[in-house]
Amino acid sequence: MAPAENTKPANVWAIRFGSTLVPVAHAAGQNVVTVLGLRFMTDSLAISAGTAGLIFALVKIYDGLLDPAVGALSDRARTRWGRRLPFLLAGGVAMPLGVMMLFGAPDFGSVLLAQVFVTLALIIHATGYTLLTIPGFAMVVESSPDHRERTRLMAWRVYGNAIGTLIGTTVPGLILSRMGPGRGAHLAMAVVIGGLVLIATLAAVRLLARAPRTAPPAHPRPFSLVAQARLAWANVPFRILAITHVFLLFGTAIGSAAMAYFSRYVLQAGDGWISGYFLFSTVGMVASIPAWVRFTAIIGKKAGYMGAMTLYGLVNLTWLLASPGDAAWLTTLRALGTGLAGGGTILCAYAMLSDAVRYDYLCSGERREGVFAGFTTLLDKLSSAAALAAMGAFLSAMGYVSSGMGGPVAQSAEAVRAVALCVGLVPALAMLGGVIAVSRYRLDPASLEEQSEGAGS
Secondary structure (H helix, E strand, C coil), rough: CCCCCCCCCCHHHEEHHHHHHHHHHHHHHHEEEEEHHHHHHHHHCCCCCCHHHHHHHEEEHHHHHHHHHHHHHHCCCCCCCCCCHHHHHHHCCCCCCCCHHHHHHCCCCCHHHHHHHHHHHHHHHHHHHHHHHHHHCCCCCCCCCCCCHHHHHHHHHHHHHHHHHHHHHHHHHHHHHHHHCCHHHHHHHHHHHHHHHHHHHHHHHHHHCCCCCCCCCCCCCCCCCCHHHHHHHHHHHHHHHHHHHHHHHHHHHHHHHHHHHHHHHHHHCCCCHHHHHHHHHHHHHHHHHHHHHHHHHCCHHHHHHHHHHHHHHHHHHHHCCCCCCHHHHHHHHHHHHHHHHHHHHHHHHHHHHHHHHHHHHHCCCCCCCCHHHHHHHHHHHHHHHHHHHHHHHHHCHHHHHHHHCCCCCCHHHHHHHHHHHHHHHHHHHHHHHHHHHHCCCCCCCHHHHHHHHHHCC
């Protein structure tokens, strides 16, 4: 039988708003790097596409291996502020620092020194991201025994993720379109985004200060990455969702990173195009959340997840038909479709993951939210690492030319075609793999609720 949960009174709306601001912070800080980081390294620092992709991949592997450790540490931490808040605060400071170091990289006069510096910047940025995401997800899981309220909180997190994505993708494009593609403009952009990340984090910590807290285990087991991997893998619903997540993140990571190249070399548009595209994509995501919540209540989260991934893949395939002369309404329609699908994938993925983590608690009686949050992000990072490394290697193999000028340079037809494939075909194939994987998921939320009521939690 699962032990009763000890919570302290809290304002449910403070928890919801606080849970929203955490993804606002990490999504803003993450998306500016995901969308523009690789292109900045190749087109402003003269780092080859293959090397830039490898640097991103290695940092993400480091970050992924850090995730389980942070999850375990946040599970067992004992502070006057609870288990999670100190990690959130540290992440909210480190992430902006990494963003400003990356896009403010000085001119060393040496590509090797530039590579070392941006690697350090990305390590700091990735560490901050981990410190924000894992405790933030764990707090949502432990905040309520009611799966309906956890789904609502996941919806609020999707709103927060959408707002953060909007900040991290549209604001940089607006700044660069006004100031130009130079290093000074990139640094100004980084300062603005970094400041917003810090403000959102401080507000989230304040709002979540009275959120329900569960006590750390009295006798925590020694940290072991292998033991935690076995524990996570033994949870069959979690295992299936984790495999699905690998496909999902591979597709979205490579599609997002390639979009800045796509707008420049396929559509031959300025950086303002990026802002417009992600603006409408975010509008589609935010507007779709209430419909996804109601829709999944009728057909189930699993069916909703499969439908959202299918839609995402189909929309991406249409980019293979794009050209510089495309009508504005067509781009807007694609952006809205991507946002609609993205809202469904995020909501369903994390709502189902929270159910799988809750299932572990009810079966074991142990509070291990951080462990599962850590392994969720570990697999996210490894799949993103594989995506960025593959993309960089693919672009290099197809003859992509790097530059230190900041703006577009002449590229071969093969290189431009490779960029188009990274935006269109690769994400669609990844979504297909995700649909096949999640089709094996069997955990029923209604049965989970009955088990929870029977356990008195």
